Amino acid sequence: MEYNTQKTQLNMPEYGRIIQQLVERCKELVDRNERSEMAMAIIDFMGQRNPQLRDEDNYKHKLWDHLFILANYDLDVDSPYPFPTREQLAEKPKTMEYPKLQGDFKFYGKSILQLIEKAIELEPGDEKEALIEVIANNMKKSYNVYNKEHVTDDVIFRHLKELSENRLDLTNIESLEKSKIYYSTNNNRNNNNRSNSNNNRNQNQPNKRRHNNNNTNNRSNNNNRK
Template sequence: MEVKIEAVSQLEYNSFREQLIIPEYGRHLQKVIDQVAEIEDKEERNKAAKYVISVMGTLNPHLRDVPDFQHKLWDQLFIMSDFRLDVDSPYPIPSREVLNQRPETLKYPQNFPKYRFYGNNIKYMIDVAVKWEDGDMKSALILVIANHMKKCYLSWNKETVEDEVIFNHLYELSKGEINLLKSNEELLNSHNLMKVNKKMSNKSQFGSNKNTVSKSIHKKKSINPKNIKRK
């Protein structure tokens, strides 16, 4: 009974243990690295470090001989030793400052358009059209932009929209450079534009259901008539 009590008293619980630096490698490997860091002879320490690297590589055998992966293993070895390991590494030794360095903030485009249902590409297309020289090509491009704006508008608002509304938005987004309010241009019919949107949505749905349809057909073909019980 006393032996059992003594054995239980020597058990270690994770709540009392030190937190693992890289938990994926387990506590046993962490203890081995701590022992390697305490070896006084540098030559023996280098041999032990290479052995630890080979053990770490066995956990990912398909990447063990890849040069970039070897670099990663050596970096992880120094990190798991809390940068106390003094060995000769074939790669630059990382530092604690570089590891704790925060990445720079990405510069996302801070665009907050008034009419978000048109998207940012419409504004870019309008800016390009403004820079073009007057002529048939520019007029055709402006008409394409206006029709696309109408289609985008209808994709969010299923009701019909007057061409004058699109022309006003185009005038506002172009800062007064494109004015179709006094022109005789007419955009495509709302009903036809809605048909285009429905066709595109049906194509996407058909693509997602294509595999399931083919599987069901394949199952029907694979039925063996011998297995059908006759009454």
């Protein structure tokens, strides 16, 4: 009995031993054209055994790279793609560049930076001041949600100055309260709820009167029968 531990180590276990044996057989062929034809057949077989790879971009290129790895970087065939080297595959990926908003201000989110840039581009006037106030109010809400504690307006103003690199004028904002849009929306909603409740109460009153009248008529009819 032959155990797997006694067999040749698989370079890519996810493809199984059958494909590994086919690759080893391909390497033993003397004629280069035959090797290339068999390599193409192995690529098709690898794609059938791993259909999930077809959903990825350039999956054919990836299969050829895997074939070369299965061959232990030693395969002389005609390939539509250049084979990778050991050094290229061993190279560590480059460090990703993180967004600008990091450190102490990461909880404000990238959208705040975009709004700040938009406010900086606006000409001085009511629209710009209103946008700055909206930005500051949203910053205060984000701060309270992230830090679970109350924050003073002075802290928000200081953060906004730092994020805008002192390009925004905050002198016209005295204090931060609930957004006017948010406040007016809630007022409208409350007013609508009150009016609906009043309407329902008014609609129920005629029904009560009608019910009381019916009871009175029933009593008088009973008395007449007696």
